[in-house]
Amino acid sequence: MSSKTRNLTLKVWRQKCGEKKGRLETYQANNISVDMSFLEMLDVVNEDLTKSRKEPIAFDHDCREGICGMCGAVVNGRAHGHEKDTTLCQLHMRHFSDGDTIVIEPWRSRAFPLIKDLIVDRSALDKIIAAGGYISVKTGGAPDANALPIARDVAETAFKAAACIGCGACVAACPNASAMLFVSAKISQLALLPQGRPEAAKRAQAMVHQMDECGFGNCSNETECEMECPKGISIVEIARLNREFFKAEFS
Numbered sequence: 357m358s359s360k361t362r363n364l365t366l367k368v369w370r371q372k373c374g375e376k377k378g379r380l381e382t383y384q385a386n387n388i389s390v391d392m393s394f395l396e397m398l399d400v401v402n403e404d405l406t407k408s409r410k411e412p413i414a415f416d417h418d419c420r421e422g423i424c425g426m427c428g429a430v431v432n433g434r435a436h437g438h439e440k441d442t443t444l445c446q447l448h449m450r451h452f453s454d455g456d457t458i459v460i461e462p463w464r465s466r467a468f469p470l471i472k473d474l475i476v477d478r479s480a481l482d483k484i485i486a487a488g489g490y491i492s493v494k495t496g497g498a499p500d501a502n503a504l505p506i507a508r509d510v511a512e513t514a515f516k517a518a519a520c521i522g523c524g525a526c527v528a529a530c531p532n533a534s535a536m537l538f539v540s541a542k543i544s545q546l547a548l549l550p551q552g553r554p555e556a557a558k559r560a561q562a563m564v565h566q567m568d569e570c571g572f573g574n575c576s577n578e579t580e581c582e583m584e585c586p587k588g589i590s591i592v593e594i595a596r597l598n599r600e601f602f603k604a605e606f607s
């Protein structure tokens with residue numbers, strides 16, 4: 357074995373569908389290049405499975421660049437694995453040691469029903485977004501960005517919140533399976549800017565009620581969501597969400 361490759365034992369959650377029982381199955385992943393991403397490593401395993409006429413491991417992915425939010429699995433108990441600010445598709449195999457055993461499981465949450473193996477249905481997050489609705493401000497044509505002065509720190513905070521890719525890792529990491537970090541990011545990206553201000557409180561109210569309806573848990577300040585978020589969304593956003601929510605509830 358060269359220092360450029362890894363021989364690994366994988367324990368992967370296999371489950372045909374939500375109605376069937378699942379179990380961890382063991383696979384060997386040998387001669388895995390350290391330059392491969394985690395998903396490329398799974399591709400290699402799947403190729404071997406296909407060649408031996410076994411069913412490949414089902415997992416979600418799209419961009420493989422940390423942009424789309426499609427990928428995600430719990431790796432050795434950590435959502436998207438142990439590297440900070442990293443999606444599963446950007447987690448490289450150099451971060452594992454030769455001979456490691458890696459346990460790979462799907463996001464586990466009542467609001468994310470299992471579809472197959474590592475794939476869960478995250479459409480509940482789309483329902484929350486839809487409940488937030490549109491902004492009512494008529495922005496007209498695209499004006500010069502400088503025509504609407506916005507303080508730099510405000511713009512930067514809104515931009516940081518807008519980095520949320522809707523992956524659901526915050527839900528998977530939370531012991532209550534709460535989606536508060538996700539919702540707070542979506543609230544903040546609009547509430548901080550003048551176009552999003554008019555509906556900020558109502559939007560927070562509608563999104564939080566939808567979150568409850570979808571079966572997500574409550575936030576009890578465990579902060580594990582912030583630890584596992586690949587886009588560095590801060591729990592400070594949850595405080596902003598709470599302010600907007602209470603404004604709407606008690607006005």
Ligand code: SF4
Binds near residue numbers: 519522525527584585
């Ligand atoms: S807040 Fe972070 S962990 Fe949660 S959905 Fe957005 S990017 Fe993913």
Ligand code: FES
Binds near residue numbers: 425
């Ligand atoms: S596949 Fe798009 S963020 Fe990982």
